[in-house]
Amino acid sequence: MSDIHVDVAVVGAGPAGVAAGIGAREAGAGRVLVIERDWDLGGILQQCIHPGFGLHTFKEELTGPEYMHRWIERAREAGVEFMTNSMVFGAHPDGSLDVMNPDRGVFRVTSGATVLAMGCRERPLGAINIPGSRPAGIYTAGTAQRFVNMEGYMPGDRAVILGSGDIGLIMARRMIWEGAKVEAVFEIMPWAGGLRRNIAQCLDDYGIPFYLNHSVVRVHGHDRLEGVTVVELDSDRRPVPGSERFVPCDTMLLAVGLIPENELSRMAGAEIHPVTGGPILNELYQTTRPSIFAAGNVVIVYDLADWVSQEGVAAGRNAALYAAGALPEPARRLAIRGGKNVRLFSPHYVTGGADATVYFRVTRPIEKRCRVFADHGLYERRERYARPGEMNEVRLAREALAALPDDVTEIVVDAEEV
């Protein structure tokens, strides 16, 4: 029951947390401990056995477990300690953590700095407010992925997918591979939630119908799911009269959004942004509790694991500097603001003391040449398109920030047609 003191504690051993451990060690932290609630390291990527990871980091296409294996090896070589099957159930404003596991019971981990890397969870059926009964056979896509890829069980034989988030698209294909029938993917919005490449590789290649502007309006079945009623929506998101139809199925997989998992952040008193659902950060990945840092999907839901790992390394590095008293004091506070086409973004402010990358997602697709920019002439890049399913980034150089006049207090980031 003895407590543990480390230089940097990291909560979560998914892509962000493992990378944060590496970043902390590489920046000179002595003892770095990554605490993971699952039995194994790797987070959700353990169950993402499809390829497509690591194109940016390793310049090759890896599966989720392969991608994480490389990072975990690197972390072990860097001297990062891991503690698995260990639940952090409390977090305090100074970054100390209440932890338990079957070996040690309940104990506390104190640290010089803490990195929150808990990732996100899937939005459940109740949160999307679909009327009807509550039979067996309705799963979030990630739960179904765990059953199929890790436990070796099939959740059903005849599925519909609601929502076109990436895990839903991946699972549509996965269900086909296991001999199930996938009736269709229904997306409430006029555009896809997931990556374009997943629409092509997971739906189009297998002839799975994909309906935009469609929603499930009723669930049927008492014991096991028997079908769903779907309806087409008009441009005001109202049901089109006469468009209702019944789709028989025994399974519905939900891919209707991911929510950053910030119970611990709240407990620690880190301020949470109402739109992203993640902690408010500066470009140093520092929350409003100075010794607590955060990275990855716990902050904002990323499109690619590569970015999550990259942010993790940087957050871990800064946490190590903070623990050593070497993180520079903020020079100033420049608020970041999303322009008219920006739905969500992070960080929410920059100190001007370091290079900064602002990630954002657009509100709606811009299927034309567009410019992704930060105002005051800080940054501009041309793109062929900007889509809600993909993250955009804006890079702000320290020198350019330092050259901003004193009366500038806000930087607008946006994407717009050119």
Place this chain on the structure above:
Amino acid sequence: MTDKFYDIVVVGAGIVGAALARELSAYDLKIAVIDRAADIPSGASRANSAMIHAGYDDKPGTLKAALCARGNSLYRELAGPLDITLQNRGSYVCGFDDRDLKHLEILLDQGRSNGVPGLEIIGGDELRSAEPNVSPGIKYALRAPTGCIVNNFEAVLAFMDNAQQNGAELFLETELKGLALSEDGGEVAGAITSRGLFRTRCVVNAAGVDSDLVARMAGDESFSISPTRGEYYIFDKNYGRLVHSFFFPCPTEKGKGITVAPTAENNLLVGPTSEVQESRTDTSTTRRGLDDVAEGARSLVPSITPAMAITTFSGLRASADTGDFVIGPLDSPRGFVNVAGIKSPGFTSAPSIARRVVEMMKDALSDRLTFAPNVSFVPERRHIPRFESLPAEEKARLAAEDPRYAQIVCRCETVTEAQIVEAIRRGARTVAAVKIWTRAGAGRCQGGFCGPRVVAILARELGIPPEEVTRHGGHSRLLVGRTKDYWFKGAGR
């Protein structure tokens, strides 16, 4: 089980059946409780407003009026010994204009004659100084300091658990099909069920929404039940502290109206609607119902929006056409006892209903039943430790005693493997039952993370393959087979 004999068979393991079984278990009687569901509570006792009402709602002279306030005080007495989560938050009926004020005054008078303590009418500003998030439109409120919120699942389980400790037997997935009567038809001889005959001298009808159908089996056509659907939202724990007490609009002929209430676990519960329907089994939610709930809730607490929801549900209340509870033994067949038409304030009244029914049975059925004390009766029971709400030292102590207490299964509600194993030991057989016992899967991810682990633990503890684990009994299997089966067995399995 056909040759087993029971003094009493209670049909229905809702709050009434459970409270009655517990009350009866204080006597030296052989008691069976049957329920057709795979997990209890399953009917209206599962899906309701989780409130222990103060008792001002019902007209003096009715059974409801006589039993509700008494039920409220019995819950206060029993919550400790039976380890039921009961929180005395107090309730308010809200009035928006002077017509509503008249209504509140009537309720105040009713409450006083029903023996409800502490009632008073306060002004809207005074209300808002205690509850800043309620609507600025509220001008008056009837305050009932004895109103409580309860964990309704725990309450049913607690009564049943204690009854079982004291010798009562619970038979789940056992549906009543008919009554066996004596040759002349004048006496109850048995309960014919989907699992065979239970020979018995006495059948108690606590069958909720089907209680009129069960009464018909005894030839009693004196009442009928209109299944009345009530739909609800449950909101995330981040919003449970929007209000401290719980709130009603002025009641109408349809019922108490759409309420806003915190739950004992700090979720926020809003609902119900009140729609009479044909079906006795359809507990679907509807678009219109949910929209009505959201609108009703907003009139009391304007910041409420459906975006805060983690789940929705609906329940069917057993509204009797008599307008009151239907309680008591029949003259013929002797041995048949109705405890029927138990709708709001039925949950609150259940402990006092149970006492009343036992008194009636003692009076009317002394030739059939002998009410000798059960000398080994134990009036207390403990719930499975509620790990999440324990202080840190207590968590540490449990974890040191049993490492399975340090094995978190449900992240959202901090439910440990030890709790789940204990729930299964006490009779949980389904994923839903584990949730009812422990709250695993009741949190904001609704079982997304813990679902696969709960399935694995149920399979292990019950010694069955994971494919046979069900969500809520019957055909509600969660998994259809192993991966790669397709290659060996072909599509469609």
